[in-house]
Structure formats: structure tokens, C-alpha cells
Amino acid sequence: MDSVGGKVAFITGGASGIGLGLAKVLVKAGAKVVMADVRPDHLDEATEWFARNAQKDSVLGIQLDVTDRAAYASAAEQSVRAFGKLHILVNNAGMGISGSVKQARFDDWDWGLGVMIGGAINGITTCLPHLLAHGEGGHIVNTSSMAALIPVKNFSIYGTAKMAMIGLAECLRTDLAEDNIGASAFCPGPVQSNIRESARTRPEKYRRDSGFAVQEEQLAARPNSPLWMDPVECGERILRGIRRNDLYIFTHPEFKQGTAEHFEAMLAAFPDEPINTERANSIRFLLGNPIFKEELARKG
Numbered sequence: 259m260d261s262v263g264g265k266v267a268f269i270t271g272g273a274s275g276i277g278l279g280l281a282k283v284l285v286k287a288g289a290k291v292v293m294a295d296v297r298p299d300h301l302d303e304a305t306e307w308f309a310r311n312a313q314k315d316s317v318l319g320i321q322l323d324v325t326d327r328a329a330y331a332s333a334a335e336q337s338v339r340a341f342g343k344l345h346i347l348v349n350n351a352g353m354g355i356s357g358s359v360k361q362a363r364f365d366d367w368d369w370g371l372g373v374m375i376g377g378a379i380n381g382i383t384t385c386l387p388h389l390l391a392h393g394e395g396g397h398i399v400n401t402s403s404m405a406a407l408i409p410v411k412n413f414s415i416y417g418t419a420k421m422a423m424i425g426l427a428e429c430l431r432t433d434l435a436e437d438n439i440g441a442s443a444f445c446p447g448p449v450q451s452n453i454r455e456s457a458r459t460r461p462e463k464y465r466r467d468s469g470f471a472v473q474e475e476q477l478a479a480r481p482n483s484p485l486w487m488d489p490v491e492c493g494e495r496i497l498r499g500i501r502r503n504d505l506y507i508f509t510h511p512e513f514k515q516g517t518a519e520h521f522e523a524m525l526a527a528f529p530d531e532p533i534n535t536e537r538a539n540s541i542r543f544l545l546g547n548p549i550f551k552e553e554l555a556r557k558g
Contacts, residue, residue, distance in 0.1 A: 259345070259397050259440065259500055263288030266341040268334070268385055270324050270351035270377060273300035275451030276401065276496075277350045279489025282307075283497050285316045289346070292337040294322040296351070296459050300452070324351045324377030330384045344388040346500065349378035349423070350401040353456035354477055359414040361469035367415055369464035374419035378426060395438030397500045399507075400427045402445045408516040412473075420445075424506075431505055431549050440503040444496055447510030448486040454479075505553045 259265070267284050271277040272293030278300075281291045285308065295301050301319040308317045318340050320333045337344060355370045378400055389396040405413050406420035423443055430441035457474035465471075487509055499507035508514075 259395060259503070261288075262346070262497065262500065264290075265345040265396075266290045266292070266337070266343050267346035267348060268292045268294060268337055268344055268381075269348040270294045270322065270381060271296075271401075272348070272350065273297065273304040273319060275453065276446065276449055276489050276492045277348070278304050278307075279491070280348060280350075280493035280496050281317065282490055283493035284346075285313050287497060290316050290318075290341045292318045292320060292333075292341070292344075294320045294324070294333055294351075296321065296323050324380055325372045327380050327384070330380045334384050334388060338388060343392050343394070344385055345392075345394065345396040346399070347381055347385045347389065347396070348399045348401070348496075349381045350399070351377045352401060352419070352453075353459065354453035355415050355456060355470065355474075356412050356477065357415075357470040357473040358412050361473075362415060363467045363469045365464040365467040366470050369460055369468075370415040371419055374416075375422050378423065382426075382430070389439055390437060395440075397440045397442070397503070398427070398430055398434075399442045399444050399496060399500065400424070400430075402427075402443045404445050404447045404508075404510065404513045404517075406445060407520055408513060427505065428549065432547075435549075440500070442496075442499050442504055442507050444499070444507045445509070446487070446492055447513055448483065449492055449509075450482045450486050450488055453477075454482075502556070504556075505549060 262284055267289050269277045269281055269291060272281050272291070273295035277293065281293055284291050293301060293304055298321050301321060305314065305317065305319045308314050318337060320336060322329055322333045324330060334344065352374045353370065355366065357366070382398065400423040402423035403420040405417050406424055409417055427441045427443035434441060454477045456477065492509060495509055496507055
């Protein structure tokens with residue numbers, strides 16, 4: 259997708275943080291954007307920003323809990339009625355959920371994975387038919403995290419979900435290539451966002467059996483660092499990745515060494531013994547996945 263001019267993007271968690279940063283970048287590039295967000299206050303603020311910048315007609319704000327499949331279907335239909343088509347899906351809705359796995363309860367797992375994995379599944383199942391219908395191609399972006407590649411203490415739920423977003427993007431890439439629909443795993447480092455306010459969006463039904471109440475209070479009190487990346491810069495990096503059909507989109511070169519150590523540890527764990535050629539031939543479809551070869555070739 260060399261150009262996003264005239265295209266329509268559906269962004270979950272689209273009214274603040276990374277989602278809003280990307281929405282601003284896409285509208286500037288000529289796209290129409292649906293900002294789907296669970297918080298009405300963020301939707302009001304975002305819509306007002308676009309109105310002040312004479313861009314109100316380029317955006318549509320929809321309140322959406324991504325775990326609600328019926329509401330998701332309604333939001334997608336409303337988006338198509340407003341803008342005609344959908345070309346880009348950004349599975350960005352998430353939260354900052356942290357705490358030791360020793361303290362995690364079912365409500366913590368159900369809420370975290372329900373939004374970050376279940377929400378992405380709902381987005382793909384609901385929106386993909388719209389991306390396929392017009393035959394013009396498209397792109398799906400899954401917001402992952404550097405925490406998916408460099409495990410962080412007390413981030414078991416968050417890390418699990420974000421690792422899934424990388425694997426999902428890789429599989430989407432192989433499944434949808436023939437339909438000219440690309441896929442990317444977006445792995446940002448620290449960003450200026452409202453992730454610290456995550457507890458405000460936790461439904462009451464997931465508060466009864468939670469072990470993370472104290473951690474959520476601490477997170478809410480944590481200020482953003484001025485060293486963290488601006489969401490609009492994140493949006494610019496995502497747009498560049500969409501245009502180039504990058505499988506992986508990273509933001510912070512400071513994490514490259516840690517990521518290399520991660521994969522070096524995996525490679526070092528393979529058996530140090532000769533390859534069984536006959537066995538290798540029997541599973542040759544698993545060897546040298548073309549999507550990785552293509553990615554390496556494009557990177558030079």
C-alpha cells in the first residue's frame with residue numbers, strides 16, 4: 259500500500275496515545291479514520307482536536323469495547339456506511355496490566371487476554387470480510403510491544419498477549435498475501451500515552467477476583483517520562499511500515515541488542531548434532547519460511 263490517500267482505517271484504542279497519534283498521521287496523509295475507543299471522554303477530546311484542525315469530516319469516533327462482538331459488528335457496519343469501505347485495521351486496544359504471576363487471579367487473566375488477544379481476534383473476524391470485499395488490498399497492524407521480545411518481570415499477562423500479536427501478524431502475512439493484504443507487528447518501546455489509566459477501563463465484573471489492585475494504583479500515579487516517544491512519531495513509523503509492508507515495525511534502536519540476545523539464546527538451545535536430511539526433507543515446508551526470506555531480502 260504505497261499510498262493511503264482515499265483509504266479508510268479502523269483503529270481500536272484510537273482516541274488517545276499511539277492510536278490517536280496514528281490517526282493524526284493517517285488523516286494528514288489523506289486517509290479517513292475510524293477511531294474506536296472504550297472511553298467517551300477520549301473520543302470527545304480527539305474529535306474536538308480534528309474539528310479545530312478543520313479535519314472533522316475525515317474522522318469518525320465510535321465508542322467500542324473490543325470484547326463485545328455484537329458492538330464490534332455494529333461499529334464496522336457504521337464505519338462502512340460513513341466512509342464506504344475499510345482498508346486498514348489496527349488492533350491497538352490494550353492496557354497496562356502488570357503484577358507478579360503469583361498474584362494474578364482469573365479476573366486479571368480474563369480481562370487482559372480478553373482485550374489484547376480477544377479484541378484482536380474480534381477485529382480480524384469482523385473487519386476482514388470488509389477488507390476482502392472491495393478487492394483493493396489492505397493492511398492489518400497488530401500493536402505488540404518490545405516486552406514481547408525482551409521479557410519484563412511482572413509482565414506475564416501483558417507479555418503473553420503481546421507475544422501473541424507477533425505470531426498472529428506472521429500468520430496473517432502468509433494467509434492473506436494472495437489477497438494483497440499485508441500484516442505488521444508493531445513493537446514500540448516507551449511512548450507518551452494514557453496506559454497508566456488502564457484501571458479506569460477495567461469492567462466491574464473483572465474487579466471481584468483481581469490480585470493487581472495495588473499495582474494499578476501505583477501505575478495510575480506514574481508520570482510519563484519526557485524521554486518517551488511522542489505518539490505522532492509512532493504513527494509516522496507505523497505509516498512507513500504500512501507503505502513498505504514491513505512485517506515488523508520497531509521504534510527504539512536501544513532495544514536491538516537485547517532482542518539479539520533473546521534470539522541468540524533460542525538458537526543456542528537447538529541440539530548441536532548433524533541434521534537428518536531425510537527428516538529435513540519430510541518437513542521442508544517448515545524450513546526457510548518465505549515470509550522471513552522476503553523480509554530479510556527487502557532489508558538488504
